[in-house]
Amino acid sequence: MPVSAREAAVTALGAYRRSGAWSDAYLNGVFKKENMDSRDKALATRLSCGVLQNMSLIDYRLGLYVKGGIGKLQPNVLDILRVSAYQIMFMDKIPHSAAVNEGVALAKKLANKAASGLVNAVLRRISENVGKYPEPKEPWVRYSHTEQWYNYFSALVGEENAEKLMIEDNAETDITLRANPLRCTVDELIASLEAEGVTASEHSWLEGCVTISGAGSPGELSAFKEGLAMVQDAAAAMAVLAAEPQKGEEVLDACSAPGGKSFLTAMLMGNEGSILSCDLHANKLKRIDEGAERLHIDIISTAPADGSKFNPALKERFDLVIADVPCSGMGVVRKKPEIRYKSFEDIAQLPEIQYNILMNLAEYVKPGGRLVYSTCTLIREENEAVTEKFLSENGDFTREGFSLPAPIGDVPDGEKTLWPFEYGTDGFYICRMRKKK
DSSP states (O other): OOOOHHHHHHHHHHHHHHHOOOHHHHHHHHHHHHTOOHHHHHHHHHHHHHHHHHHHHHHHHHHTTSTTOGGGSOHHHHHHHHHHHHHHHHOSSSOHHHHHHHHHHHHHHHSOHHHHHHHHHHHHHHHHTTTTOOOOSSHHHHTTOOHHHHHHHHHHHOHHHHHHHHHHHTSOOOEEEEEOTTTOOHHHHHHHHHHTTOEEEEOSSOTTEEEEESOSOGGGSHHHHTTSEEEOOHHHHHHHHHHOOOTTOEEEETTOTTOHHHHHHHHHTTTOSEEEEEESOHHHHHHHHHHHHHTTOOSEEEEEOOTTSOOGGGTTOEEEEEEEOOOOOTTOTTTSGGGGGOOGGGGTTHHHHHHHHHHHHGGGEEEEEEEEEEESOOOGGGTHHHHHHHHHHOTTEEEOOEEOSTTTOEETTSEEEEOHHHHSSOOEEEEEEEEOO
16 A cells, blocks of 8 residues: 555654654655655645644644643654644645544554554644644744754844744745756746646746746656756855856856756856866766756766865866855755754854865966855855955955846845845855956
8 A cells, every 4th residue: 555645744754853864855765666646745745844844833732732741752653743733733725634534544553552542632632722722932933943043043133034034934935947048938938837737937036037836846847857947046046146157168166066056157158168067976966967968058067076175187277166065054944944953063063164165166266267155054154254264364365246136136245145034035145256367
């Protein structure tokens, strides 16, 4: 008997709880093994992601009705309660009775009869009290972040903006596709998407992009398979737009996997010039090669490389070096909800790694060339602190202003943090620097 969407979600939560596995990656493995249909895939994804986005709040509400508190529950029973309670609390189209019955059935299958009785009793109380739950006073519990996370961002941007950021982290996001100008126009891309029943419209402010809904997995669309488009959030595109790649230039994308920045760079260069796309993990480069072939891009070559280790063959070779360095990911919490639970102590070593990469990659920039440092995090220690230290120790480089599409506009001082609550994008940091001739 095939695994149900609810069971898949419960097992994904268990994999995250036990080993920190990414829920989306785990689910993709389940989907392939079980040959699940598109509706069940969508429901399993919604349930696992929804629970992770709202776990502290769900746990708080469950704790109101579990005698002795949720800490005494078997972990898999708690995961079953979370998935079932999420349906009752946050999904309008699933009858409460169905959520209760499926939860009880899962408890019988994955735990025992006694657990199924407890699940039944708790879920019925949860269902009876919809709209009557007392609200937790702590904002980090209300929006399911950690207290440490809330304290950090409150100190950085204020309590009001920290709350706005948590709300954005829990919001559903549109999928953004960039039309491949080497293959089609935006109008032709929209026509292709609509022919497959996908709702598509031009991005509200980013030229060349469309937003879609009702698509399931974008990778299964004909437009994607035929190289008419690639998936890319607007914030990630901004790093490349800030770099202003030109036709005929030599470009290094030093930490390139999964390849989106390399692909957009090639598109903006009109597929004229050369791009060397590197990554520490050689197995990830195959995806870049495959993506370039799908998009009909032939100026990209790939090579495994450690961005922090000097390669004399690359010294002062490139007009543009893009350093999209490994980071904590605190700007993409809305797409990877697990990140919000990271301990800041666990990511404290990242700034040194990022600084070492930046110092090394600066060696590869030609005199007069550009160096763009970017991250998908909002942590100041990974962003401004890194570039400020770099510039203070490298007199050959200075920050250089750039312009981005409205509503962002001109960035005269050469660095910009994109906050999700301001622009509706992922969180991102960009710093453009110029090497003296």
